[in-house]
Amino acid sequence: MQPVATTFFFYLLAGLALLGGVLVITRKNAVHSALALILTLLALAGLYLMLYAPFVAGVQIILYAGGIMVLFLFVIMLVSIEKAQREEQFNRQWVVGLLAAVALGALFVFVYVKGSALFPERMMLPPESSNTQEIATYLYGDYLFAFEIASLLLLVAIIGAVVMAKKRI
Amino acid sequence: MPDATKYLSHLELGQPDKTFLDSNELIINMGPQHPATHGVLRVILKLDGEKVLGTECVIGYLHRGVEKIAENRTYTMFNPYVDRMDYVAAVSNGLGYCQAVEKLLNVEAPPRANYIRVILTELNRLASHMLWLGTHALDIGAMTPLFYTFRDREEILKIFEKYCGARLTTHAFRIGGCLYETYEGFEKDVESFVRFVRPKIDEYEGLLTTNRIWLERTKGVGVISGGDCIALGVTGPVLRASGVKWDIRKAQPYANYPEFDFEIPTGQNGDTYDRYIVRMREMRQSLRIVEQAVNKIPEGPIMAKVPKIMKPPVGEIYHSIEAPKGELGYFIVSDGSTQPYRVRVRPPSFVNLQALDLMVRGQLVADVIAVIGTLDIVLGEVDR
């Protein structure tokens, strides 16, 4: 099926992602922030779909929105809301933060202007049906070592978390 | 000296409710309006996550001042009130009260009355255990046994209804014996009920006894040792499930229980599963007693000679019977007038409920529900 109204959906999703991002840092209520983050993640999943990467989109939903954000909420729910509301939202580091954001933005603009050769001329169109297989080939072929290293890293993190959480083992 | 702190823990509720992050403790209020607290029991739970650190029972929501009422009624007038305490075992309550006053009056119920009393009391024990089983299983999440037990309890209530016109708060007995002669076909009804209900008890057991989830939910849950039971005054099936073979029907028999051949089932581990097994076996023993009684029931008068206006001599008496929940005692002080000077009810549910804290400490919230169910409390009796 040919995509319909590509431009419209791109701007819609991008706008939603940005809106979510802004809400994440401006909401005082941590749960609302988390919900805004979920909005961003879902919008990103939509963008992945538009880039003909359905597998990545699916994984984005199942892992980030469905898994990790639930654990986020899990923790946030146990935090006292009243206390968080009283606390100052933007502390004195906001100048540094602003500078960093401006620097990053400048970098992006610079790269976009100067390094347009980096980007492909036309949109790459991998066949939709074999997209998932291609990811698998890359992941378990060319990048197998990196993949396994990442797994090991996660395993270390899991063990560390268990050690820290459990008083007695 | 027993270690007092083991039994006497109280929540320090004075401090403000801390937030979750500040401490891991969560104070949660269960009841008085809660589906699993069997009425209006309110339990304040101190939790660490789902683990119970301590409990405190708040009772009295159903307090009607039964003991005060007794002081303003004559002995006969007070008789129906006792049915309203443990309302699922009203016949047992009546038996205890009538026998206590009979003792005070120094009269004996005639043999036929005693047989009728034993039959009805044991049927009532069955009814009480059935209600317990249904609600206990419902608490643990098994819906179906509730309807099975209520279906069969209905047959018992029908016998009560035919005998004395009431189903729940029966007021079946009078001081000195029974008021009503058995109706036509009473023996046949009871016999056919016994035949009817035996396979039904197997049916309940088929649903639960070897059910894996049931075993996991009940084994090792709410363990209480025999020593702790005695220290806390816990009686009835709970005590017997902890391995103490003590039943007032055998230890200090009343009515004509010595004439019947029955056993006292006991458990070993004192956990919820053993209490379940003990009660199931008790139901079978009750059927045995009923069967024997109905076969041997003699002819004769059903009422002893008691004066119309009862004025027991000055004195006091304590009489206790084995109610379905445990030792139900009546302590009656007479000043020689028509009204008792003081009636004290020793309620088994009230005393048994005290063991809740010991039984659930260190366990999970779901176990609190299981333990409240297994203690088989009736709030009407706890609060009186």
Add this chain to the structure above:
Amino acid sequence: MLDYITSYLRMDATPGQAGNIFWIVVYIFVVFGGVSLAVVAMNWLERKALAHFQVRLGPMRVGPHGLLQPIADAIKLFIKEDIIPAQADKFVFWLAPLIILCAAFTTLIVVPFGPTHAITDVNIGILFMLGVSSLSVLGIVMAGWASNSHYPLIGALRSSAQMVSYEVAMGMAVVSAILMTSLSGFGAFGIGGAEPGTGTLSMIGIVQAQQAQHVWFIFKFFPLGFVALAIFAVAMVAETNRAPFDLPEAESELTAGFHTEYSGLRWSLFMLGEYTAMIAVSSIAVTLWLGGWLRPFPNGLSGETWDLIFSLFPGLTFLFLAAACFYSTARMPKHPYFRIQTMGLGAFGAVLGLIGIVLFVPAVRDRIQDIYWFVAKVAVFMYLYIWYRATFPRYRFDQLMKVGWKVLLPMGIGVLIVTAAVGISPEMLALLRHGH
């Protein structure tokens, strides 16, 4: 325009694949409406079946045999006062049931009721279903938190932990089934096992793989497929928060869990979401292991005669239901009070019979029987849900976690590894035999 509409009917594709907007909309309405109707029917059936398990009659008053009870319930829920607790977080409280409902209904987009009877088919179909259905836990967590009350919060905590845990075991079972789509080798009892596919995540592709391999995956590599289905069947009960894993809404412990503070319409949205989710996960199980829309015994009882016989089943089923209705109509009490009910039941039977007769028309028959078999298989799982509820006590939370992590997950990983090993073994053997 008419051409645009009719052109689809000649195509052998789902409306989504064909890109036919008109039929996409029609299918969306039909599927969502049909599932909602199924939820209503399921509501009635659950009450009735549960009642008969428990020596009761169940609803008998509203309509003959309580047939109109769900409608009465729906009206009651609609006109009930909508209460939002004063201390609740209003926005989140309002959003939570919607998220659950959306998550549950969105999964239905890729459910293959037949080779062409799905709204669309995407090549990550199963991943899409698992992903979107995992979003419903967000709704539960939000509902529990927004209620600003202890019982819903504990219910939400339990629920989120439970659903995240069982998703892992569920995923393992699903992966082993997906693996089977690409593996050649023996099927059950020597049946099938030909033509390995390339491996697919598409829901329709998975069923087509079973068709091509001449074996339902429950029987493939017996007992591996069966064990995987068993793991999935347990995990899916936990995922949908149903007995015996209904801890998040355990009424004896947490009153009603995460939806304690909800009432009226909002509460009914939770129920709708829950039952839709049940249908959705049952559809996954049917698609992955029970051959989706394929009729029973496609290999043993093949041939045109058998095809004809099996294609008569949908009509016969409806005629049987109609006959049951007529029988009940005849047995209705002959009292003026029951006149309307008797007439209603008779009319209901007549409608069912009419549908049954229509289903015998060859053109309709061929188009509809895929849907019939799919729905029948899903119905088996729905009945199992009721059966569990009537039979089992509830697990305790730590036991639930133990079952999830210590039993189902290792079993799932084991099945996955063994499936891979068995499937790959001929090639590996060849590799070993012929050297490197």
Add this chain to the structure above:
Amino acid sequence: MPDETKSPTPPSPGEQKPAAEKPAVAAGTHEKPAAPARPAGPVPVAWESPLAAKLKRQYGSGIHEASTYLGQNYAVVDSSIVAEVLTILRDEEQFDYCVDITAVHYPQREKQFDLIWILYSFPRNERVRVKTQIADGEAIPTSTGIWPTANWLEREVYDMFGIRFEGHPDLKRILLPDGWKGHPLRKDYGIIQQDNEWVQINLGIKSGQ
């Protein structure tokens, strides 16, 4: 553990077997069915048993009375030694089960309250009542250290009679609400009397009834 069958330890010489243990009693000793018209009633007789003798030997005049009435034994003990007596009963005489603790109010008496402990011994299969008399406002040592079950029972006595138990870990009302005024089982508390003020404040019922 107690004997399950009906074979309690043989009664001590002179001790009356409780009437309840003799079903279908034909000929009682002192409890013979009295004259039907107006039974004068049985009278308490002296409780003669090693236990009673021991207590009397140990405490002398501290034991005001040790009697048997209708086959039930009781001892009236001075309030100053009651805690000691109870401890001895549990530790030396195996009365390991405290059945009940209750009180009776006699407003016309100088020492207004009778406080009663009903005890049972599993090994001996025997019941005994310990009674003491205390005045209004007088406190009595708690027996929660002796039998943990005394906890709630004493709270109920406190709730209903206002008798304070010293050393009780959590002496507060149990059946009535915390702020309630008055102790309902006292004889001067009327049957329809209640704490109207409490009802007005907490339940919002204007009339207080």
